[in-house]
Each structure stands twice: as C-alpha cells, then as structure tokens.
Ligand SMILES: O=C(O)CCC(=O)C(=O)O
C-alpha cells in the first residue's frame with residue numbers, strides 16, 4: 551500500500567488533514583471545532599443506508615436519563631460492520647478525520663418521524679454522571695462525532711448547536727464532524743446540540759462516535 555492509503559493510526563482527528571479536503575468548510579469561531587463536508591456520500595449510498603436502518607430499527611435510548619421520556623424520541627439501528635458496504639463507509643469516515651478506526655464505536659443509524667427529536671445534549675458522557683463507568687471505563691469518553699444526513703425531511707429536522715447559535719439543515723450526503731473537546735483536550739460544553747423536531751416527512755442520519763481509547767465492543 552502507498553502511505554496515503556494506509557489507515558490512520560492517530561488517537562484523535564488531524565485538523566490539518568481535514569482542512570485539506572476539497573470543499574470542506576470549517577465553521578468560524580473558537581468555541582467549537584466544527585466542519586461540514588457536502589456530498590460526502592452519494593444519494594445512492596444514502597438510500598442504501600436508509601434501507602438498512604429501516605430493516606433493523608428500535609427505540610433510541612439515552613445515557614444519564616433525566617426523567618424526560620420525550621428527550622430522545624427517535625429510533626436507532628446498529629449497522630452491521632460485517633457488511634462490506636458499511637465497513638467501507640466506516641473506513642472512509644475514519645480516513646477523512648485521520649483517526650485510527652479502532653477508536654470508533656460501530657456506526658448507528660437514527661430515524662426521526664414527524665414530531666420526533668433529540669433535545670439539546672452533548673455527545674460526551676458527564677464524568678460525574680450515573681452512567682459514566684458503565685459507558686466509559688474501557689474506551690474512555692467520546693472525542694469526535696461524525697454525522698451524515700441521509701435525506702432531507704419535508705420540514706424541520708435541522709441540527710442546532712445551541713451554545714454557538716448555529717443551525718444546520720439536513721442535506722442528503724452532507725457530513726458534519728465536530729470535536730467534543732476543546733483544543734486543550736478538555737470536554738467542550740459548547741458542543742451542545744439539538745436534533746430539532748421533524749415537522750414533516752422523515753429524517754435519517756448516521757452517527758459515528760470516536761473514543762479516547764480503542765473500542766472493544
Ligand atoms: O439528528 C440530529 O440532528 C442530531 C443527532 C445527534 O445529536 C445524536 O445522535 O447524537
């Protein structure tokens with residue numbers, strides 16, 4: 551293999567590598583390291599993922615449940631990494647970020663019907679939260695999130711980063727990638743975001759989370 555084709559081995563994303571991707575956009579401001587890459591997946595790839603999500607979806611769950619049963623009302627699907635199509639997308643996301651793929655959790659699909667949402671939350675686990683040991687003792691906390699919109703709901707369903715005041719609308723194949731930590735490695739509360747209510751149609755995304763240490767399933 552050429553060096554450029556080898557899988558990355560870094561424990562976190564490589565900002566210089568990301569910045570070199572043609573068409574990548576970095577959102578301004580120091581509060582959050584957030585990138586967008588349009589057309590990361592083709593419409594056909596998105597449709598194929600939607601088919602897989604519909605075949606295996608189940609109600610979504612949350613860590614550190616706060617008693618609000620309406621906090622996350624979507625459905626979730628663990629995609630099968632034994633499926634070469636899924637494995638290829640997984641490798642492309644890790645390659646884009648420059649993170650060792652071993653640090654990634656399995657890709658999940660999320661489906662929101664009209665009226666469903668995921669209220670404002672951070673993707674990292676609260677170190678003082680009741681579920682921290684359960685979710686983080688082996689692989690550590692979540693470092694980076696990559697999320698790809700698979701379709702465009704008829705109405706609603708934007709992702710709003712509530713602290714930095716940025717709203718991103720779903721576009722088929724568009725990837726958002728952000729660091730859940732600040733440049734100094736501390737957890738970043740400004741990564742808080744809201745998967746806003748779908749008002750018409752259905753919304754599908756895939757989410758990919760990376761950890762401080764290798765993920766062992
Ligand atoms: O659906 C969205 O826009 C956000 C999804 C999300 O934040 C998550 O799954 O952690």
Ligand SMILES: [Fe+2]
Pocket residue numbers: 671672673743
């Ligand atoms: Fe999230």
